Amino acid sequence: DQQVKQNSPSLSVQEGRISILNCDYTNSMFDYFLWYKKYPAEGPTFLISISSIKDKNEDGRFTVFLNKSAKHLSLHIVPSQPGDSAVYFCAASAQGGSEKLVFGKGTKLTVNP
Amino acid sequence: DTAVSQTPKYLVTQMGNDKSIKCEQNLGHDTMYWYKQDSKKFLKIMFSYNNKELIINETVPNRFSPKSPDKAHLNLHINSLELGDSAVYFCASSQVGRGGEAFFGQGTRLTVV
Numbered sequence: 001d002q003q004v005k006q007n008s009p010s011l012s013v014q015e016g017r018i019s020i021l022n023c024d025y026t027n028s029m030f031d032y033f034l035w036y037k038k039y040p041a042e043g044p045t046f047l048i049s050i051s052s053i054k055d056k057n058e059d060g061r062f063t064v065f066l067n068k069s070a071k072h073l074s075l076h077i078v079p080s081q082p083g084d085s086a087v088y089f090c091a092a093s094a095q096g097g098s099e100k101l102v103f104g105k106g107t108k109l110t111v112n113p
Numbered sequence: 114d115t116a117v118s119q120t121p122k123y124l125v126t127q128m129g130n131d132k133s134i135k136c137e138q139n140l141g142h143d144t145m146y147w148y149k150q151d152s153k154k155f156l157k158i159m160f161s162y163n164n165k166e167l168i169i170n171e172t173v174p175n176r177f178s179p180k181s182p183d184k185a186h187l188n189l190h191i192n193s194l195e196l197g198d199s200a201v202y203f204c205a206s207s208q209v210g211r212g213g214e215a216f217f218g219q220g221t222r223l224t225v226v
Contacts, residue, residue, distance in 0.1 A: 034214060043117070043203050043217030044156070089156065093213035100146070100169055101213045103156040 003027045004092050006104035014112055019077040021107050023090030026071065030092035034101065035064060035075045038087045047088075048075070080111045116140050119204045119218035126194055127226055134189045134221045136204030142216075143209050144168070145187035147179060150201040150220070159202075162187050163209065194225045 005024045013019045021035075031052040036044035050057040050064045050073070057064050063076045077084055090104040119136040126132050138145060146169075147159040161169035165181045176192045191198060201222050205215040 032213065036217075041219070043205075043219045046214055046216065049214060087154075091213075100158045100161055100171075101148075101156075101215060102158075105154055106156075 002104075003030075004090055004102050004104040006088075006090055006107050008107050009105070010108045010110070012110045012112060013080050015082055016079045019075075019080045019084065019109055019111065021075040021077075021088050021090075021109065023073045023075075023104055024071055025073075025092050027092070027094075027102070028071075029094045030102075032093045033064070033066060033073050034091045034093070035062075036089040036091060036103075037084075038089060038106070044089055077109075080109075082111050082113050085109055085111050115218075117204055117206055117216050117218040119202075119221055121221060122219060123222050123224075125224045125226065128194055128196060130194050131190070131192045132194060132223070133191070134202055134204075134223075136187050136189070136218060138185055138204075138206040138216070140206055140208075140216060142206035143184060144207050145181065145184070146205040146207070146215060147187065147189050148203040148205060148217075150203065152200070156203070160187075160189075191223075194223075196225050199223055199225045 034049040035047040037047045038044045048062045066073045087106045089106045091101040117138045144163045146161045150156045159173045160179045162181045178190045180188045201220045203220045204218040207215040
């Protein structure tokens with residue numbers, strides 16, 4: 001029972017273009033959403049988050065959009081750089097609960113020079 | 114100066130053995146976790162400790178026993194290792210009230226042969 005789904009296992013974009021990574025969730029109790037970036041043989045690194053009271057959060061080249069009615073969020077990376085090539089995990093938590101993170105399966109982003 | 118460090122990074126052992134993975138965080142966080150990334154790449158929470166108290170136990174077999182001597186340390190002991198225990202185990206920590214925004218260690222790749 002996947003509560004957080006990333007339906008695209010991989011994405012390839014050209015350097016300088018926009019990368020859009022998508023994530024869907026099913027649990028209405030989730031009220032905090034996070035994106036993590038993971039390089040091989042390393043642990044996930046926190047990238048950006050958004051609370052359910054917002055629909056957009058921006059940090060430099062990274063923007064996360066949240067559509068609560070559709071239970072969908074997306075991560076936009078503009079412009080994409082080769083160093084952005086990694087696996088991106090979407091995660092969700094319920095702040096009023098245990099705050100454990102529920103992860104999607106990840107999307108492998110490749111940014112081609 | 115690593116924020117969340119876990120040892121060892123690689124662990125190869127035979128079925129039936131008992132092994133431990135150690136984790137330490139120097140971020141002053143109240144909550145620590147163990148996550149497991151299986152062969153299908155799903156990252157799933159196993160345990161969560163808050164100030165040395167067990168908060169989450171996600172139906173993990175009794176062979177897995179976390180130990181938290183203080184709030185900066187959370188070790189994972191595994192008894193009678195099985196082939197299916199082969200995975201990457203990640204330690205993480207977070208501060209309460211941050212929506213589960215966790216900082217992860219580099220992971221321990223456990224291979225049971």
